[in-house]
Amino acid sequence: MLATIMQVLDTTIANVALPHMQGSLGAGSDQITWVLTSYIVAAAIMTPPVGYLAQRFGRRQVFLWSVGGFTVTSMLCGQAGSLNEMILWRLLQGLFGASLVPLSQATLLDTFPKERHASAMSIWGVGVMIGPVLGPTLGGWLTEYYSWRWVFYINLPFGILSMLGIYFCVPESETRRQRFDGLGFGLLALAVGALQMLLDRGEQVEWFEALEIQLYAIAAVLGLYLFLVHSRTTSTPFLSPELFRDRNYVSGLIFIFIVGIILLATMALLPPFLQQWKGYPVVTTGLVLMPRGVGTMISMMVVGKLMQRFDARALILLGMGLVSFSLWEMTGFNLQVGQRDLIYTGVVQGLGLGLVFVPISTLAYATLEPRFRGEATALFSLSRNLGSSIGVSIVMAALTRNLWINQQQLGERVQLPAGTLNGLPAADSIAALPGALMEEVTRQAAEIAYVNDFQMLMWINMLAMPLVFLLRNPDRHG
Secondary structure: OHHHHHHHHHHHOOHHHHHHHHHHHOOOOOOOOHHHHHHHHHHHHHOOOHHHHHHHHOHHHHHHHHHHHHHHHHHHHHHOOOHHHHHHHHHHHHHHHOOHHHHHHHHHHHHOOHHHHHHHHHHHHHHHHHHHHHHHHHHHHHHHHOOOOHHHHOHHHHHHHHHHHHHHHOOOOOOOOOOOOHHHHHHHHHHHHHHHHHHHHHHHHOHHHOHHHHHHHHHHHHHHHHHHHHHHHOOOOOOOHHHHHOHHHHHHHHHHHHHHHHHHHHHHHHHHHHHHHOOOOHHHHHHHHHHHHHHHHHHHHHHHHHHHHOOHHHHHHHHHHHHHHHHHHHOOOOOOOOHHHHHHHHHHHHHHHHHHHHHHHHHHOOOOOHHHHHHHHHHHHHHHHHHHHHHHHHHHHHHHHHHHHHHHHHHHHOOOOOOOOOOOOOHHHHHHHHHHHHHHHHHHHHHHHHHHHHHHHHHHHHHHHHHHHHOOOOOOOO
8 A cells, every 4th residue: 555655646746846847857848748658658658468467477576676676766866956957857757657556456366366356445445546646746845845856765664664664564466477478568658658648748738739748549459450450459468358348347447438538637727726816835735635635545445345235336326426516616716706615626536536536446346257357356457547647637728728719709798888087197097907807818718717617527427427337246254
């Protein structure tokens, strides 16, 4: 769980520190985003082969090397003196960090008997879900009161404790030699890497108007198509076909993809809404968003017991209902929204996400053979991360587009009453009035754009609810 928290935390903790890094590293506003992009792309590419590496070299061995490498590269990121150094260390950090979540989940599933999977998953899941919530809060606090370098140094105690725990407590798994499908991995890596680059760079270069994004799209589609053709024709495919014959597992992949969209997309919208448009400082923003994580922790701590008494599918529906309700409440937000409403909707959404994540993670592996767990957990983690990337890209693109459209439409409707400018003594006062009006128009346009995004997320969540009936719930009493 320590390894999980460390990896998931690093996905979001650096976001709030980017402006401070930009000055220290002498980077432009378009260049500094590569600090995030390099980590996300490297982690996405290296997630699929985790299952093979664990089978070939032993799960404990790979786990130890991954945690050690992640910790060392985190320290090197903190020491970086230039943008090129930072991008190199972040790439390596992503390569080592890719295996932490799937390996920790596979270890948990093998350690506990099947009847205790729900309870164990609920505790472990706190690490996965709490990371994106605590990341901006902790990152903002460390940057404000210490330095952006402590955003990376904070991994050192977690990494050392995690390595000691793995070394002394985690048993080694059986290893077996098998042929590595290099071509399959290369094609899948091309598709995933190109998709991540498309999602991450699209907003900065006006999406498909740029040749760069068009090339990423072609590479992603071509890579995925060739990967599927290759998998159907080779005798040793990179991903076992048996994974996709398990209805529960495939349904779980779809659901965790949607959870990824809601989880990080909402967290991508709220900080700029609070800081840019409501004027909250970084630390206050983090404190207002923290109760969302508290709600998640509460529901995850009780959902394991609830699954012993109630159908897991009913709990998933209840959780998605709570998430939809919180998003519906957020569609009523305006620029005068109080902290009480922000905290209330956050807690409700956190409760719902906790009720969804644990039953999905449990049911996804309920009917899957244990020998596929290494591959399955890696693909499960990749699906969640892709959902997060796609969700963030969709809502930020929609936000930018709607802000511009709303600004134009509201600006066309502004009519000053006759004689409004008469009687103003100073010429500079006259010049200031249209600027003040334009500023207010922009504020109102932003308010509408955020509400539109919250509404879109609500509909995505509601439309996914009927998919719960694809899941089968095995005997929950064991």
